[in-house]
Amino acid sequence: MAMRISRRKLALRVADRLLAGVSTKETLNELAAFLVDTRRTREQELVVRDIEAALAEKGMVVADITSAFPLDQTLRQAIGQLVGGDTLAVREAIDPSVLGGVRVDIPGKRFDGTIRRKLTALKAQQV
């Protein structure tokens, strides 16, 4: 049996190809074929996370911003500064369950300034 290729190696390879300018569609088609061939389609979500992490290491950061209310421009800029990186792509989501404040997820890291997080911490008596 061929040696199993780790998700991390797979992600690094995909990230390298994307940054080298190979078309996204072609790269993802190859990845999809590989996952189907090795029966690892169940790992697709994790592979995407790993690719995002690999891209972030190389300066291309994807940030998920979750807040209870829509963001304004100054906040977006502040978040851009916080996250750093050469290029920044942002996905925004409104989630009333965070109650207030903002949560920024970048690959492997999180800034959690939401009220919900503070309440959880209080509950665990960590504040």
Added chain:
Amino acid sequence: MTEIAVTELSKNLRDAIAGLETREGLESVGVVTRVGDGVAWIHGLREAGFSEVLQIETSTGIVEAFALNLMEDEIGAVLLGSDTGVAAGNTVRLKGTQLEVPVGPELLGRVVDPLGRPLDGGPAIKAKHTGLVEREAVGVIGRKHVHEPLMTGIMAIDAMFPIGRGQRELIIGDRQTGKTAIAIDTMINQAKQKTGVVNVYVAIGQKLSKIARLVERLKQEGVMEQTIIVATGPADPASMLYLAPYAGTAMGEYFRDNKQHALMIYDDLTKHAVAYRQMSLLLRRPPGREAFPGDVFYLHSRLLERSSKLSDELGAGSLTALPIIETQAGDISAYIPTNVISITDGQIFMETDLFYQGIRPAISAGLSVSRVGGDAQTKAVKSISGHLKLGLSQFRELASFAQFGSDLDEATKSQIDRGQRLTELLKQAQYQPMSVWEQVASIYSVNEGLFDKVSVAKIKEAQAALLTKLWSDHKEDMRTLNKGDKPDEKLLGVIKKAAISAAKGFED
């Protein structure tokens, strides 16, 4: 060369710090991908260290876990609590510490779990110090040879297999042969003889009713004030059973490092190995012999290596260990027993046959040994128990001939007679540890043949009479003897006289 802007240094540094601080709120997170059987698999958190504590944010609160499998794509972590609230998708954070437990005198008299949380319904433990659960053992230079006695109060052990402070002596035997009883008697003796040795009893997967009974007994005997009990039951997660001995050792090490003496009892390491096997298999580590993982030897060797006698520079404290191992049908060549036998400095082997013959404690004279305790033996006991072990072993070999009675030559007959009396003498009731003078007087009387005319059945009565007489008539002499120095001729004369007169009442 560029000009250094000395005047701007302070401002530049402040800016640099401010620049770093803007990223301060960013913390590393991972996500639970799978969970089950007390093990969680986590994606992300690439900077997690081995044995580092992770916090899993569940809908019902925070559950802690510690990272044991660090792999390229995921982390295998063992949960320190129930896995019912933990679900795939939960956020995981690093706590930033390795596992620590509270240590110090505040724990004395308490029953705690392996994380130092009280289980006895008492107030919260406000310890001033914490100790690392996993800690490296003291090095060569920090140690000294074992030279002070740790009296167990059990005559058979103190006379034949003496234990020194800093020694690791294994107690091994089948179920129901009195292994725990020896450990408990040793703890009781520390209080009775006022040795100042702190006891740490680690119950690994023991029935909670048994632990409750033990605590009750220790309270009755007045030992609880100098005892810490680390308790885990059969219903606790395997991670807790795995951590218990390390956590207990951290608590004992506090006393060792503060110029005191502590005694560790691990009851028992067989269950510990089984708990570790469960964890390892669930973490998908390859199984080896008897399905134990490859590092099961290291599991126990790194634990027991922490018991030591410290050098004078480090305060001369000590940590003695009495690990307990349960065998199946007396098989000491199984995997875990041979491992622990080779790690420890000797073993006390308990035999089922002896136990049911009424010879209790059921210590086998032939298979038991103490490899380093000789130097540590109390001089008084050493001076009178020289040939005890050899005589007893030879007697057990000859005992099968005893049924031939009159057909034996005189020498063999006398050896059998002496052996029977010695065996009878070394029987000792539970919870009744004996002090040095009691041991010396008893062994001396039988060894010198002063009880040769007393029938075997009446040896214990004669011994009791002797001890009562000595204590009532020669209290000061016995106090001197109790200090442990080699008794002089005068003192031995006193015992001899008393023994002869005590024996008179019980002769046939």
